[in-house]
Amino acid sequence: MTVRRNELTAFFDALLEPARYPDYGPNGLQVEGCDTLHRIAFAVSATARSVQQAVAQDAQALVVHHGLFWRFHGPRTLTGPFARRVFPLVRRQINLYGYHLPLDGHAEIGNAASLARRIGLESLAPFGEHQGVTTGIRGTFPAPLTAQALQRRLRQVLDHPVMLASPNPEAPIRSAGIITGGANGEWPQAKAAGLDAYITGEMSEHDWHESQEAGIHMFAGGHHATEQFGVQALMAKVAATFDVECVYLPCDNPA
Numbered sequence: 001m002t003v004r005r006n007e008l009t010a011f012f013d014a015l016l017e018p019a020r021y022p023d024y025g026p027n028g029l030q031v032e033g034c035d036t037l038h039r040i041a042f043a044v045s046a047t048a049r050s051v052q053q054a055v056a057q058d059a060q061a062l063v064v065h066h067g068l069f070w071r072f073h074g075p076r077t078l079t080g081p082f083a084r085r086v087f088p089l090v091r092r093q094i095n096l097y098g099y100h101l102p103l104d105g106h107a108e109i110g111n112a113a114s115l116a117r118r119i120g121l122e123s124l125a126p127f128g129e130h131q132g133v134t135t136g137i138r139g140t141f142p143a144p145l146t147a148q149a150l151q152r153r154l155r156q157v158l159d160h161p162v163m164l165a166s167p168n169p170e171a172p173i174r175s176a177g178i179i180t181g182g183a184n185g186e187w188p189q190a191k192a193a194g195l196d197a198y199i200t201g202e203m204s205e206h207d208w209h210e211s212q213e214a215g216i217h218m219f220a221g222g223h224h225a226t227e228q229f230g231v232q233a234l235m236a237k238v239a240a241t242f243d244v245e246c247v248y249l250p251c252d253n254p255a
Contacts, residue, residue, distance in 0.1 A: 002038045003242040005029075005095055008061065011241060015109075015234075016102040022131040023101045025070040031089045031096035037061050042235040043249040044228055046096060048084045053249045055088050060095060063238075065111070065231050067098020103230045104180055105135035109237060111180040112137035114229035115199070118157045119150070121176060128179040128189055136179035136186075138195060144172035147217045150197065160225035160254075165208045165218040173197045173217060180226040187211045187218050201226040224253035 009029055012018070018027035030046075041059035043050035045066035054062040068085060076082050089096055104111050107126060112135070116124055121139030128136030145153070147166040150173055154162045176197040177190040183200045184207050190198035191214055198211065203220035211218035232248055239246045 001243050001245060002036050003040075003244045005033075005035050005037060005061075008037065008040075008095075008238070008242070009097075011238070012097060012099065015237065016099050016106060018099060018102045021101040021105075021133055024072065025067060025098070025100065027067075027099050027102055028097065029095060030067045030069060030098050031086070031094070033089065033093040033095035034060050037095070037244060039245045039247065040235075040238060041247050041249050042231050044224055044231055044251060044253070046085060046098060047251070048081065049251060050249050051085050051088050051094075054094055055092055057247055057249075059247065060093070061097065062089070062094055063097045063099075063231065063234065065098070065100060065103050065227055067100065068096065069098075099234075101130070101133070101135050103234065104227075105133065105137075106230070107137070109230060109233035110137070111227045111230035112178040114233050115157070115180060115226060116176075116178055118229065119153055119199075121178075127177045127193065128183070128186060136177060136183070138175065138177040138190075138193065140175045141173065144174045146170050147173055147197070150176075150217075151219060154199065154219055154221050158221045158225040158228075160222040162222075163203050163208070163220040165203065165212045167212045167215050167217070171196075171217070178226075180230075181223050184220065187216060188214075191216045199226075222253075223255055224251065 037060035126134035127138035187198040197217040201223035
């Protein structure tokens with residue numbers, strides 16, 4: 001029950017096509033560890049907690065949506081909190097894989113597609129242009145539901161509070177676009193596409209006003225909460241492809 005690191009890397013490259021995505025940091029293998037893997041851990045983010053959990057699980061790889069390296073951080077010293085994330089990986093030779101936008105926009109196992117299916121959207125199609133690629137999903141509901149009803153459905157699916165900015169909470173919603181995480185500024189794309197609603201993870205003060213004033217229903221269900229399903233779907237793919245043990249590391253993150 002093992003897989004070689006190069007086999008796993010090739011599988012991720014073929015499935016997620018990270019080279020297609022202009023991203024905010026590197027996608028793929030971010031920390032190189034041992035060559036033979038018998039247990040792989042999956043989490044939304046590479047944090048001190050998820051790294052500690054991977055160590056406790058005796059995992060040889062940790063696969064996340066939010067990796068360690070971001071352009072907006074710039075060069076970082078291996079000190080303080082960052083060191084507490086990196087050093088255990090290095091000491092235990094744990095491989096760290098991070099896939100950001102490739103795991104957002106994947107049409108089958110992406111964060112947006114996974115959430116769309118859970119809330120009942122059908123006729124799914126790519127949505128949300130970002131520098132030549134799409135990072136979200138759009139679809140239609142088999143029967144219209146009110147904004148308040150969709151808010152309740154999202155709250156149940158995400159197990160997280162859901163903010164709603166709506167011109168009329170009782171108005172029917174027939175279509176929605178989803179870009180998970182911190183895509184609060186992308187609701188105009190849903191408006192331009194003629195969709196009734198836009199679903200994401202975060203909502204700023206001005207987006208709360210402007211989206212509803214523009215006549216679109218905007219939902220924010222939490223950055224972490226809206227991005228928990230893609231990495232779980234990726235884990236299921238790995239488990240079905242390789243004879244290797246996989247484990248998901250949940251995190252109680254209110255943001």
